[in-house]
Amino acid sequence: MSKVYADARSALDGLLRDGMSIAAGGFGLSGIPENLIQAIRESGVKNLVIASNNAGVDDFGLGLLLQERQVAKMISSYVGENDLFMQQFLAGELEIEFNPQGTLAERLRAGGAGIPGFYTATGVGTLIAEGKEHKEFDGRTYILERGLRMDLGIVKAWKGDAEGNLTYRKTAMNFNPECATAGTVTVAEVEELVPVGTLDKMAIHTPGVYVQRLFQGSHEKRIENRTTRAA
């Protein structure tokens, strides 16, 4: 009954199927599950519905799945860094559902937390609100947004243990905790697998109950927008 697997491929064994939905952690190229994305690409699984804030770049991150035309639909807040995305979108090969970033994050949290819907003022009066239930609370108008539960969650953490406890590092945390809770099954890749008991119990961002499988991967951690000042 060990949760620990040797690599991305074995950790995904038996979990992938055409048309499934996947919540993928990461913001830009930071904190993305690089190894799992690569293994999903190699699996050849098709028609994926992916909830992820961004779509990677052409040759890294979720862009690798776009290259192979494995994605049917993205639920994202910003896809501006990916030209392949735009080509496939304009060719009608790829559907996009834009969600405001905070709404996407809250939808994933809600899905994982057993909340099928919540009201938010975000997007009221915009295209995003069209077709959604409107409701007034204390004189302000809000729209109903749905919780998102996905077939699979794929996340990248800094350290993890055999119980599935995960801890993230700096802004590489981003959407990963939400994707871990939103996945009916969640697979995590970690930079370092550590012995149970060595993580700070007050800083376990994803408790083990949310992680069914994990493995230690190697990570390129590509930087999208290197910006520096003089030393």
Next chain:
Amino acid sequence: MSKVYADARSALDGLLRDGMSIAAGGFGLSGIPENLIQAIRESGVKNLVIASNNAGVDDFGLGLLLQERQVAKMISSYVGENDLFMQQFLAGELEIEFNPQGTLAERLRAGGAGIPGFYTATGVGTLIAEGKEHKEFDGRTYILERGLRMDLGIVKAWKGDAEGNLTYRKTAMNFNPECATAGTVTVAEVEELVPVGTLDKMAIHTPGVYVQRLFQGSHEKRIENRTTRAA
């Protein structure tokens, strides 16, 4: 513009008024803002509406405010440890709104997160659901619960810094992070005020933006139900 105050009394200066609403952290007697409760008692403020999972015991915690008949209404999930509560309730001097524990926690989180309402299956088919909007999602019935925003949040943390960053210890965390976000103004008492930069940046449970004032207090930390095994 310092957030740091000398004690509970000065930290509450100008914030209290009759009839105000207060979200108070703690579960049982663990992680309760002992010093702030004492100072509120001494202020003599009346007709308070308090959201707190429990009502303390007769002579400690929120029971101290019941002794002085300062509370008009409690929003709680369990008040079984407090006889004073029951006397005042049966005498019609005190109103109680029972919330399921998870609903109370989520209402406080939602209030702090700008979510005026959310749907939950908790309480469907029970007294709790009466008078609430029912809605079906994917074939299951849920009820609408409201976010709770309170005039004041009072919380107790383990360590805090001058920026208002707080970290809690073990199960004394409980409702404190939610109460910190739900308060329009939040005052925190900490066991130890530490220099800015010494808290683990990945384990700051309440970022400073939620805390307007804080002080270092001394804490009795009374144990409600000491249960031990043989050594």
Next chain:
Amino acid sequence: MPWDRNQMAERAAAELQDGFYVNLGIGIPTLVSNYVPANYNITLQSENGMLGMGPFPTEDEVDPDLINAGKQTVTELSKTSYFSSSDSFAMIRGGHIDISILGAMEVSETGDLANWMIPGRLVKGMGGAMDLVAGVKRIVVIMDHANRKGESKLLRECSLPLTGKGVVDRVITNLGVFDVVEGGIRVLERAPDVSLADIEAVTEATLVD
């Protein structure tokens, strides 16, 4: 011979599978942890904000910052993690806990559960019980089959205010093990030397095959 408290708890422990995340109610359910097979990795959740609850502390280990949902002092384990109340109930409400084993005042043949309130008596509150029965994947009740007056607690309909409607999957009483199924309650197991007639005599709920 009907089961005693410990035998009921032992039977309930057979509901657990290796790797399960478990929430145990106050009272007899707490005893279940004594009967977990040694080779199982079972993780106990305490809804006040802890995953991986350990045994009661020795006198030296008592920590006011470390209590369970019954407000008893407990200990942590190497795998323990702590979190806030909203995170704890996100875990519960979201269906991430495999099983909850709870006490009850009444259970109906449609799986309704009443365990928080007796009208006319002092109302203490439901605590986390409504969240648990609504959110946890599987709900197993442990209770005496009849109350002190000898009246069935396994009923056609609950007479007390409900904690949840249609939420109970299985009931373990001193007389046996019962499943909530289409049309009523099915007897799954009987305690040693307890006959079906013994059960029928103290069961108001419809018993079905």
Next chain:
Amino acid sequence: MPWDRNQMAERAAAELQDGFYVNLGIGIPTLVSNYVPANYNITLQSENGMLGMGPFPTEDEVDPDLINAGKQTVTELSKTSYFSSSDSFAMIRGGHIDISILGAMEVSETGDLANWMIPGRLVKGMGGAMDLVAGVKRIVVIMDHANRKGESKLLRECSLPLTGKGVVDRVITNLGVFDVVEGGIRVLERAPDVSLADIEAVTEATLVD
């Protein structure tokens, strides 16, 4: 003489008060941090999950795990805390951030803001902009008063799809500072040697006293 980018940013910095929690948009708004008075304790929020954002790193300090909402590498400060995306937007949506300073394509005289989408052009997405304008206490826009064709960006009604309706409190352009008030736009300040006639000439929105 109209303000340049840096002068607009400098003027925007005057919107900040000591102790403020601030979210700065991409582009000119980023420059605002260069003009914060040295004795102010201002905390920058980055919506990807950081409170207390520091300056860009030196080449040695670059860390792929430490970026801002524009995906630029940044640094942390002693007061920094990190959190998840849902926690970050809880902070934003819940009204805990004092001010957000954002760029815009168009602003209407009723405070509508358009800054995410041009129909017929490639749509990249709104990112966190809709959440920011709906949730943050005060929204200040920095933009050029007119577009490259010389057409007003301060309009009766926005022609582009909205980011938020009735959300803008103040607009800082190269020509001056403008408040969204009952009935239209009020001129609060003019850039040096910019006349009211100069402003009227490139403003479609109703100007009121």
